[in-house]
Amino acid sequence: MTATDNRIAHEEIAPRLLEWYDSHARALPWRIPPGGERPDPYRTWLSEVMLQQTTVAAVKPYFKKFTRVWPDVDALAAASDADIMAAWAGLGYYSRARNLVACARQVSAMGGFPETETELRRLPGVGDYTAAAIAAIAFRQRAVVVDANVERVVARLFAIGEPLPGARKAIRSATHTITPSHQSGDFAQAMMDLGATICTPRDPRCLLCPLADACKARASGEATRYPVKPAKKSVPERRGTAFWIEREGPGSLRQVWLVERSAAVMLGGMRALPDDGWTARADGSGEPPVSADWEKAGAVRHGFTHAKLTLDLLRTKLNEASAVSGKGEWWDVDALEDAGLPTLFAKAALLALAADDDET
Numbered sequence: 001m002t003a004t005d006n007r008i009a010h011e012e013i014a015p016r017l018l019e020w021y022d023s024h025a026r027a028l029p030w031r032i033p034p035g036g037e038r039p040d041p042y043r044t045w046l047s048e049v050m051l052q053q054t055t056v057a058a059v060k061p062y063f064k065k066f067t068r069v070w071p072d073v074d075a076l077a078a079a080s081d082a083d084i085m086a087a088w089a090g091l092g093y094y095s096r097a098r099n100l101v102a103c104a105r106q107v108s109a110m111g112g113f114p115e116t117e118t119e120l121r122r123l124p125g126v127g128d129y130t131a132a133a134i135a136a137i138a139f140r141q142r143a144v145v146v147d148a149n150v151e152r153v154v155a156r157l158f159a160i161g162e163p164l165p166g167a168r169k170a171i172r173s174a175t176h177t178i179t180p181s182h183q184s185g186d187f188a189q190a191m192m193d194l195g196a197t198i199c200t201p202r203d204p205r206c207l208l209c210p211l212a213d214a215c216k217a218r219a220s221g222e223a224t225r226y227p228v229k230p231a232k233k234s235v236p237e238r239r240g241t242a243f244w245i246e247r248e249g250p251g252s253l254r255q256v257w258l259v260e261r262s263a264a265v266m267l268g269g270m271r272a273l274p275d276d277g278w279t280a281r282a283d284g285s286g287e288p289p290v291s292a293d294w295e296k297a298g299a300v301r302h303g304f305t306h307a308k309l310t311l312d313l314l315r316t317k318l319n320e321a322s323a324v325s326g327k328g329e330w331w332d333v334d335a336l337e338d339a340g341l342p343t344l345f346a347k348a349a350l351l352a353l354a355a356d357d358d359e360t
Contacts, residue, residue, distance in 0.1 A: 010177060010178055010214065012214070013211055013214055014178060014179070014180040014183075014187055016210045016211060017187065017190045017191065017194065017210055017211060018034075018180075018183060018186055018187060018190060019210070020190065020194070020210040021034055021186060021187075021189070021190035021193065022034050024193065024197070025189070025190070025193060026056075026193050026196070026197070028047075028056065028060075029047075029064055030043045030044065030046070030047035030063055031047075034186050038138065038139075038140060039138050040072075040138070041112075041113040041134060041138035041139065042072055042076075042113070043067065044133070044134050044137050044138040045103075045113065045130070045134050045138070046063065046066060046067070046076075046100075047059065047063055048129075048130045048133050048134065049100055049103075049125060050062055050091065050096075051147075052093065052096060052130070053092070054091060054093070058091065059091070062087070062088070062090075066087060069087065073104050073107050073112075073113070074108045076100075076104040076108075077104040077105040077107070079101075081101055081269065082260075084097060084100065084101050085097055085098075085269050085270050085271075085340060086271065086338070086339065086340025087340065088100075089270065089339075089340035089342055089343075089346070090342070090343050090346070092342075092343065094266075094267050094268060094269065094270055095268070097269070098263065098268065098269055099124045099125025100125065102124035102125070103123045103124040103125050103126065106123060106124060107123065113134070113138070115135065115139040115141070116135060116139075116141070117131045117132055117141070117143055118131075120134055120135060129145065129146060129147060131143075132145045132146075132188075133145050133147075133188065136184045136187075137185035137188065138185070140183075140184070140185055141184070142179065142180075142181050142182075142184045143184055143188075144172060144175050144176045144179050145175075145188035145191075146168075146171060146172050146175050147192060148195070149191065149192045149193075149194070149195025149196050149199075150175060150188070150191040150192060150195060151164075151168070151171055151195075152195050152199060152201065152226070152227055153191055153194055153211075154171050154174050154191075155167065155171055155217075155226040155227035155228075156199060156204075156215055156216075156217035156218070156223055156226045156227075157178075157211060157215050157216065157217070158171075158174045158216060159216035159217045159226060160174065160226065160227065160228075161225075161226070162228065163228040163229065163231075164227055164228065164229060164230050165230065167227060175191075194209070194210075199223075201224075202224065203224075204223050204224065206218050206223060235303075235304075235305075235308055236280070236281075236306075236307050236308070237307070237308050237309075238278055238279070238280065238282070238283055238307045238308065238309045238310070239278070239284065239309070239311075239312070240275055240276055240278025240283065240284035240309060240310075240311050240312070241275060241276045241278075241286050241288075241311065241312045241313070241314060242272075242273040242274070242275045242276075242311050242312070242313050242314075242345065242348045243273060243274045243276075243288050243289060243290075243294075243313075243315070243316075244273060244297065244314070244315035244316070244348070244349070244352040245257040245274070245289070245290065245292075245315075245316055245318060246315065246316070246317045246318070246333070247319065247330065248319075249330055249332070253332050253333075253334070254333040255330040255332055255333060256273075256330070256331055256333055256336065256349075257273075257274065257324050257328050257331075258271045258272065258328055258329055258330075258331045258339060259272060259273075259274050259326065259327065260272075260327065260328070265279065266279065266280060266304065267342045267344065270340065270341070270342045270345075271331075271339045271340055271341060272341060272342065272344075273341075273345050273348055273349065274289045274326070274328070275311075276288075278309065280304060280306040280307035281307075288314065288316075289324065289326060290316075290318075290324050290325065292316040292318060293316055294314040294315065294316050295315055295316070296313070297314065297315045297351055297352050297355040298312075298313055298351050298355065299311060299312045299313060299351075300313065300344070300347040300348050300351055302343070302344045302347065309344070311344065311347075311348060313351050313352060315352050315355070333353075
């Protein structure tokens with residue numbers, strides 16, 4: 001292929017992809033169909049924050065719940081931290097939820113979302129990608145939007161052979177060359193859909209791809225080689241202990257002691273079982289928060305970005321008059337699902353309840 005042919009092919013990428021998108025766009029609860037009315041910036045922002053490092057399938061029920069309970073940014077801004085964190089539980093990467101609260105309150109105080117990438121980047125938790133996505137999708141400005149799907153499509157189109165993350169500058173530059181001046185929001189979403197449904201990590205469906213004849217990776221016969229992944233880094237193994245402290249509450253209801261985790265630690269701001277202070281950098285002390293007769297109830301495994309954790313579970317039962325030091329609350333065991341425990345501690349709670357079943 002000559003340089004002239006390649007240039008012409010790249011000029012045809014946007015119109016070909018937009019034509020494909022007209023009939024193949026995914027139906028998503030936060031999305032307006034191609035050519036439809038301008039999306040609500042609140043829904044665009046909320047979906048983009050939720051989708052960071054998470055799958056579409058995982059986000060859908062959370063997005064529907066949030067928009068049902070808090071239909072606009074002012075409603076979300078007025079909600080309590082605890083309610084938002086509880087609703088977020090299970091979606092992971094909890095710093096996103098803390099930034100979500102801060103951003104909603106700032107936007108509400110401003111009277112609405114700013115419309116430019118530069119201004120959007122000043123909002124809590126809004127980085128380069130999210131700012132570009134909101135600007136392009138919600139405000140129909142030309143913006144270069146590169147998520148993981150777009151990254152893969154562009155790396156293959158241009159056969160960018162440098163390993164990630166170093167290749168990202170070249171990928172962004174290449175995406176800039178093919179992003180149209182108009183319909184950049186539809187173009188960005190079309191690229192995302194192409195990566196999610198056609199240009200997949202394994203077994204890309206090149207015969208169905210509207211950009212196949214412009215793709216250098218396909219021409220080389222090595223589509224799955226791109227993007228080139230960095231060498232995997234090992235993550236440390238950590239060990240900690242969680243404590244199930246139960247009592248018989250008013251009306252003979254079973255209650256368990258829950259704490260709110262400090263914002264400065266992993267899973268910060270979430271309700272959780274008390275633990276022994278484990279971190280991604282160090283094992284926990286193993287010291288329980290109260291002197292009692294403790295029994296082992298097993299252990300759960302959980303993976304974080306920077307560490308893998310084995311969390312032992314110890315449990316005890318106190319009489320009603322017993323006090324537990326520190327800030328926390330007694331929670332009815334029958335209503336534990338409403339506490340919004342993060343996945344790690346939800347696993348530990350299930351282990352404690354399963355131990356009860358084993359004893360009966």
